[in-house]
């Protein structure tokens with residue numbers, strides 16, 4: 001799967017993915033371009049997505065019951 005690469009001259013190139021991280025020369029203007037690690041980035045993204053998709057919807061922990069003793073104590077008088 002070729003990696004799409006755009007030269008500063010505007011020319012679109014396609015380089016072999018095995019060239020990622022290497023330098024290629026633009027056939028149009030002769031500029032040397034560094035091929036980005038497109039595949040690595042993509043797989044990392046995919047991985048993140050995969051994690052998001054496979055991770056169970058975090059069981060909501062039972063809401064910590066508020067200490068009622070305090071509350072009931074409050075109602076007996078001080079509030080307001």
Ligand SMILES: [Zn+2]
Pocket residue numbers: 007008009010011026027028029030031
């Ligand atoms: Zn170029």
